[in-house]
Amino acid sequence: MxxxxxxxxxxxxxxxxxxxxxxxxxxxxxxxxxxxxxxxxxxxxxxxxxxxxxxxxxxxxxxxxxxxxxxxxxxxxxxxxxFFGTLASETQKRCDALVSRLSTLSPPANADYVEMLDGWNAIERRLIALIAGSTRQLVLRGPSILPAAVWEELCKAIDRKVECLFVYYGERPDLPDLPHVRLWPHEGNGASLGPDFFTICADFSSALIHSQDRQEGAFSENRSFVYLAGVFLRHELYLAEIMMRFEEEVEEAFGPALYKLRQSFGMIPLGEEIRSFVRSRLPYEPAFEPDREDFSPAKRVPKPEPRKRKAKAG
Known part of the structure; x- marks a missing residue:
């Protein structure tokens, strides 16, 4: 059998x-x-x-x-x-020739659109390819514990001397202590204080963002998309560096986790993770502002019409 x-x-x-x-x-x-x-x-x-x-x-x-x-x-x-040795050699030559010929017909991959990723398999394939194709720099923000295949590819990139700038939440990632590997705890403390999004930018030429709880994401080499992802990551680096050096002064001015700024300028209500973190850092119950209405058109209150001035007599 x-x-x-x-x-x-x-x-x-x-x-x-x-x-x-x-x-x-x-x-x-x-x-x-x-x-x-x-x-x-x-x-x-x-x-x-x-x-x-x-x-x-x-x-x-x-x-x-x-x-x-x-x-x-x-x-x-x-x-x-x-027989199969010859077949493999001929097939490889034919495939190489097809890649060469077809590349002259195809526009640059993903240069003009954002590829939507649905499900972890699609996200992982694209994420591993992005890391494997990096040659100079990887900037990422996400959990310190990554899936095994992604972690392995990240370590390979580090072995290739690709610069790795990692803003993490959770425990410190177990990465080698090398000059081209730099790590920052998220917002200076490593706490996860918002939506669980993973963001990575490679060589400032491609970027991927995905939601870990909903298993959906987006990848692109579009310049605007990459620029926005890169700016977001740079600001995460800046904030982590500032918080690590001036944590007491910043907390005194803006509260733990910058909750006063978040309440004043945030477009989404403070999540329970942030509220719990703030409470854990203060000896008293903070006075959280009530959540404001969202920005959907249905909930916008129209401005009253200005009063018309009466014409003066004579």
């Missing part, structure tokens, strides 16, 4: 590289029994003899089979290492 399943797997793989179903069966039969006539192959492969002759001719055109005698006509399989 195991041998039968193994033969089925081999035939399935042969079909995947271009063999027909009957060609796969006859080639496997030839490899298994050695020099054979069409009649012997038909019996071994479970095919009608007339069909087998046609299949053998097809395999000979592929250079997968050769005839070694005329009467009776006998055939052997070209050794698999020889």
């Amino acid at each position: 195991a041998l039968e399943r193994g033969l089925q797997d081999v035939q399935r793989d042969l079909i995947a590289v271009g063999f027909s179903d009957h060609e796969a069966k006859v080639y496997v039969a030839l490899v298994a029994i050695g020099p054979a006539t069409a009649y012997e192959l038909a019996r071994q492969a479970g095919l009608p003899v007339p069909n087998t002759y046609n299949v053998i001719r097809g395999l000979m055109k592929r250079a997968a089979t050769v005839q070694i005698s005329a009467r009776p006509a006998r055939y052997i399989a070209v050794p698999p290492d020889q």
